[in-house]
Structures are given as C-alpha cells and as structure tokens.
Amino acid sequence: MVLPLIRLSMGTAMVLEKPAPFVSAFVDAVDEAIRAQSPSHGMSAIQRAWLAFCVTAVLVTNSICWARCERASLGSYSLAALSWMFRHSKIPWDELLVASVRVILHHYGLNSGSLVMDDTDNKRSKAAQTLAHLYKLRDKASGGYVWGQSLVFLVLVTPKISIPVGLAFYRPAPELSAWYKKEKALKKQGVPKKQRPSQPPANPLYPTKQALALSLLAQFKTQHPDVKVNCMTADALYGTAPFVDGASAMFGGVQVISQIRRNQKGRLQKREQNISDYFAPHPGTPHTIRIRGGQEVVAIVGSARLYVCAHKTKRFIVALKYEGEDTYRYLIASDLTWRTLDIVQGQTLRWLVEVFIQDWKSYEGWSQLTKQPGAEGARKSVILSLLVDHALFVHPDQHAQLTHNLPAYTVGSLRAHVQVECLVDVVEHLVASEAPQEQLHRFTHALHQVFAFGRSTKPMIQRQLGRLEPTPSLKYRADEVMRNMPALST
Numbered sequence: 001m002v003l004p005l006i007r008l009s010m011g012t013a014m015v016l017e018k019p020a021p022f023v024s025a026f027v028d029a030v031d032e033a034i035r036a037q038s039p040s041h042g043m044s045a046i047q048r049a050w051l052a053f054c055v056t057a058v059l060v061t062n063s064i065c066w067a068r069c070e071r072a073s074l075g076s077y078s079l080a081a082l083s084w085m086f087r088h089s090k091i092p093w094d095e096l097l098v099a100s101v102r103v104i105l106h107h108y109g110l111n112s113g114s115l116v117m118d119d120t121d122n123k124r125s126k127a128a129q130t131l132a133h134l135y136k137l138r139d140k141a142s143g144g145y146v147w148g149q150s151l152v153f154l155v156l157v158t159p160k161i162s163i164p165v166g167l168a169f170y171r172p173a174p175e176l177s178a179w180y181k182k183e184k185a186l187k188k189q190g191v192p193k194k195q196r197p198s199q200p201p202a203n204p205l206y207p208t209k210q211a212l213a214l215s216l217l218a219q220f221k222t223q224h225p226d227v228k229v230n231c232m233t234a235d236a237l238y239g240t241a242p243f244v245d246g247a248s249a250m251f252g253g254v255q256v257i258s259q260i261r262r263n264q265k266g267r268l269q270k271r272e273q274n275i276s277d278y279f280a281p282h283p284g285t286p287h288t289i290r291i292r293g294g295q296e297v298v299a300i301v302g303s304a305r306l307y308v309c310a311h312k313t314k315r316f317i318v319a320l321k322y323e324g325e326d327t328y329r330y331l332i333a334s335d336l337t338w339r340t341l342d343i344v345q346g347q348t349l350r351w352l353v354e355v356f357i358q359d360w361k362s363y364e365g366w367s368q369l370t371k372q373p374g375a376e377g378a379r380k381s382v383i384l385s386l387l388v389d390h391a392l393f394v395h396p397d398q399h400a401q402l403t404h405n406l407p408a409y410t411v412g413s414l415r416a417h418v419q420v421e422c423l424v425d426v427v428e429h430l431v432a433s434e435a436p437q438e439q440l441h442r443f444t445h446a447l448h449q450v451f452a453f454g455r456s457t458k459p460m461i462q463r464q465l466g467r468l469e470p471t472p473s474l475k476y477r478a479d480e481v482m483r484n485m486p487a488l489s490t
Contacts, residue, residue: 016060016072017426019052020418023059026103026391027052033099034092041092050085051387053077058365058388059418064372064381074443086372086380093380098223100390101156101165105227107394108402112228113158114346115220117213117238118353119170122367123148130373133169135177151382152209154216155353156227160402161393162352164360164386165224166216169378173206210243217247231255233350239332241311248334255335257347262330265309266317272309275330279304279319284328289341291348298323303340308332318343356389359411364388 019027027048035042043051057069057077066082085091105111121137123146128134137148154166179200186196202208207215213234220227229251234243239258248256262276284302291297302319316333318340333343361367366385372378392398392414401408409417426443433439 015074015426016053016057016422017074017076017429019049019056020059020421022395023056023391024048024052026100026394027055029103029107029394030096030099030387033102034095037099038092038095041095043091047085047089047091050082050089051091054082054086054384055388055391056418056422058384059391059415060422062363062365062415063368064365064370064384087377093383097165097167097383097386100387101163101224104161104163104390104393105224107399108158108160110158110160111226112230113156114230114349115165115217115232116155116157116162116350116353117152117216117232117234118155118350118357119150119152119209119237120357120361121148121150122361128371131371132373132375132378133171135171149378150209152212152216153353153357154213154220155356156220157349157352161408162356163393164356164389165220167382167386168212168216169375170209170212171206173200173203175200175203176206210238210240213238214243214246214250217250221250229254231257231346231349233257233347235259235350236261241313244311244315244332244334245313253335255333255338255343255346257331257333257343257350259347260308260317260330260332262328264330266306267309268304268306275306275317275319276328278306279328279330284319284321287341287344289344289348292352299344300328301340301344302328303343305336316340316343320344320347360385360389363411363415 027043031043031048053073054069057072058064061068061072066079066086069082070077070079123137123139124131124134126147128147131149133149134147135150136145137150139146150170152168152170153164156163156165176199179197183196183199217232231254232247232251234257236259238244239260244256244258248254260275263274265272266275266278267273268278279302282302282304284300286298287301288296289299289301300319300321304317305314306317307313308315308317311332314336316336316338318331318333319328320331321328331343331347338346364385365388366382370381370385372381389411392411393402395414395418397417398409398414400406430436430439430443
C-alpha cells in the first residue's frame with residue numbers, strides 16, 4: 001500500500017488527509033494577532049480550518065488550483081466549496097499578511113532589519129482574458145513581448161530571516177504606453193524632439209513602480225512602527241530622485257542604496273561630466289568584502305561624493321567591479337556619512353529578494369498554476385501564496401535551525417518534507433483504524449473516483465472521418481484538366 005502512495009506523491013498531486021499541524025498552529029496565531037488589533041475581524045473556526053487546509057494544499061501541490069486541491073484531499077474538500085470560500089467568505093485578507101508578519105517577527109524576537117524592493121514578471125497564456133493586471137511584457141530572453149503580470153515586492157531582511165512584507169500589482173497607463181510607441185516611431189523617422197508630442201501626465205490610477213514601492217514602504221511604516229529600518233536597497237529602476245529622497249525622508253533619513261546609469265551627469269565644483277568619465281582616471285583599489293555577510297570576494301572599489309545633476313543634490317557614488325567583470329556598476333547612497341565598504345556590503349543584501357522571488361515562483365504555488373480571475377482573485381491568491389512562505393518559518397525543523405543559529409533549510413527541501421509528513425499521516429490513519437481493511441477499501445475507492453481515467457482525443461474512434469478516397473465519377477474531369485494543361489500554360 002505504501003509504494004502506490006509514494007508513486008502518487010511523486011505525481012502532480014499528493015494525498016492530503018488534514019492540514020499540517022504546524023500550519024494549523026500558524027493560522028491560529030495569525031487569527032490571534034488579527035483579534036489583538038481588531039477584535040471584530042477575527043476568523044471563525046471554519047475559516048481557520050479552510051485557510052489551514054489551503055496553505056497545506058498549496059505546499060503539497062505547488063499550485064493554487066482548486067481542482068488539484070480536491071484531488072489531493074481525495075474529495076474531502078470539493079472544488080466548489082473551496083472556490084466559494086475563496087470568493088465569498090469574509091476572511092480579512094488584507095489583515096492576514098500584516099498579522100502574519102507580526103507573528104513571525106514576534107516568534108523570533110526580531111525588531112530591526114533592512115528593506116529591499118524589487119519587481120518580477122510572470123508570463124501568462126495569450127488566451128488568458130479574465131486574469132487581472134495583464135499587459136505586454138518585455139521578454140529579456142527573446143527580446144520580444146509576452147503576455148503577463150508584473151508585481152512589486154517589499155522584503156524585510158533581518159539577521160535571521162528574509163520575509164516578504166508587502167506586494168502590489170503593476171500595470172502601465174494605456175496612454176503612456178501609446179505615447180512610448182509613437183515616440184519610438186517618430187524617433188526612428190528622425191523627427192526633432194520639439195515636433196514630437198510631449199509625455200502625458202501621470203495617471204493616478206496607474207502608479208509607476210517607484211510610486212508603488214513608496215506606497216509599500218509607507219504601509220510598512222504604519223503597520224509595523226516598532227521595527228527599526230537600518231537601510232533600504234533597490235536596483236537601478238528605483239535610482240530616481242523622487243524615490244531616493246522620498247524613501248529616506250519617510251524613515252527619518254535612513255540610508256537608501258540604489259544604482260545609476262554610467263552616463264548620468266555628475267558635477268565636481270563647476271565641471272559636469274558623465275559618472276563613468278569621472279571615475280576613468282581614478283581607478284579603484286581592490287578590497288575584500290563579504291557578500292551578504294558570508295562569502296568573501298575581492299572587488300575593485302572607488303568612491304566620491306558628487307553632485308548628481310538629475311537628483312539636484314549630492315550623492316555618495318561608488319564605482320564597483322567584481323573579479324571577472326569588465327565594466328563598473330555605479331551605486332548611489334543618500335546618506336553621505338556611511339563608509340564606502342559599508343555601502344557596498346549593504347547593496348549585496350538586494351540579492352536576497354531575488355532568492356525569495358526564485359523560491360516563491362518555484363515552490364509556493366502562485367506562478368505554477370493560478371487562474372483566479374479578477375483583481376480580487378489575483379491579490380487574494382498572492383496573499384495565500386505568501387502565507388505559505390511565512391508558515392514555513394514556524395515549521396518545527398526550521399524553527400530548531402534558526403533558534404540555534406544554524407543555516408536555514410531551503411524552501412524546496414521543507415516542501416518535500418511536508419509532502420512526506422502528509423503521506424505518513426495517511427498511512428498511520430489507515431494502520432491505526434479499527435477496521436483497516438474497510439478503511440483501505442474506502443481509500444482505494446476514493447482514489448479511483450478522484451483520479452479517474454481521462455478520455456484521449458488522439459484516437460479517432462467514434463468520429464466521422466468522411467471518404468478519404470477518389471470518386472470514380474469525377475475521373476473525366478481530371479482527364480479533361482490534364483488535356484487542357486498545355487493550352488493553359490501558353
């Protein structure tokens with residue numbers, strides 16, 4: 001009996017009898033955190049049970065797909081019931097993520113960290129019509145365009161864990177997209193800038209990624225006022241003056257580290273020149289730095305405090321080149337009192353958001369198979385996926401590692417461990433039952449009902465193919481055409 005179950009677990013679905021105990025405890029703790037802030041917004045027992053099952057099912061099946069969840073539960077939870085709860089139950093979705101972050105921070109006694117921002121794209125089928133926030137994305141691999149969704153994430157990096165604390169969907173303003181398209185065509189035709197249409201004003205209904213990141217920072221400050229922010233890091237997309245100044249001022253002048261282009265204009269005294277031209281005669285010196293506090297590498301580092309013309313203020317500029325790289329990248333920092341190497345090592349924290357995004361896409365369900373329509377369905381499903389990420393921090397084995405200052409287990413290995421735990425629970429239930437043979441018979445029947453045969457469309461049985469052969473009465477027409485061929489050719 002165990003071998004078939006193991007084979008089943010290796011497929012697209014896994015047997016799931018009940019929510020994992022650590023997930024149920026996590027959901028109860030989140031509910032208590034919600035009630036502590038808003039007593040009237042707590043979840044009922046049915047809502048907590050449903051949420052615990054869904055978090056476990058996403059871990060087990062690696063998808064937010066109610067059909068897969070139904071198969072994993074062997075019909076104990078129906079597709080219709082799961083979907084109805086997701087759509088209509090009055091679960092405080094927006095408060096779930098906030099309360100979940102509070103639970104994790106309290107669980108590990110964390111009260112400080114660095115905030116990292118980044119965005120990611122998720123490809124969707126061209127046939128997708130009911131999904132929210134869809135638009136044409138630039139495909140970096142092919143250089144073309146694909147249909148998909150884009151999200152901005154805010155991740156809190158602490159000495160022990162890195163945890164997602166905010167999200168927002170991004171979609172460009174239609175009028176801005178049309179302007180860019182026309183601008184590109186006119187530039188190609190050589191039309192002077194004065195004769196080209198000016199850029200349309202910002203549409204508040206379609207905020208930019210920088211505006212979304214500032215909004216996420218403001219929400220984090222309001223929701224978690226006791227967390228001390230050490231610094232904020234982001235990539236070159238967020239290296240604009242409104243974002244850097246706005247983010248720094250929001251947290252009382254906290255350091256903001258980003259990146260600028262090599263052709264940005266800088267000024268020393270009265271001389272303006274490209275940033276790359278300034279550092280060309282001032283080569284950096286080799287330094288040993290720690291990548292995210294761990295691996296030591298050698299990097300060529302140069303720095304200067306320059307007036308950045310686009311920002312209309314002085315920034316700490318760092319020219320950075322790792323071993324094996326041919327060109328420099330240029331970091332900017334808002335706080336001029338930091339040391340150069342501290343800025344460099346602070347910037348390495350940004351890659352932790354890349355690790356989170358990779359784990360989120362690979363193991364936490366949302367990017368694999370999520371077809372919840374509408375803006376509400378999209379946001380709820382992402383929150384459910386992030387709750388999966390949070391729940392793994394309270395897994396007993398992960399908790400033991402982190403509390404003893406040992407390296408954390410990977411998300412992939414934890415997910416595999418949860419699958420095995422669910423499988424063992426099913427086997428133990430069968431063996432420990434008073435009538436194991438009867439339970440096994442019901443279990444087998446449920447398996448056959450849920451994993452029923454599907455009908456293939458490849459064989460042509462019971463289909464009308466028509467006459468695939470010549471018709472004798474039409475032979476004279478073919479002969480007549482052949483006789484007239486020379487006349488037609490002349």
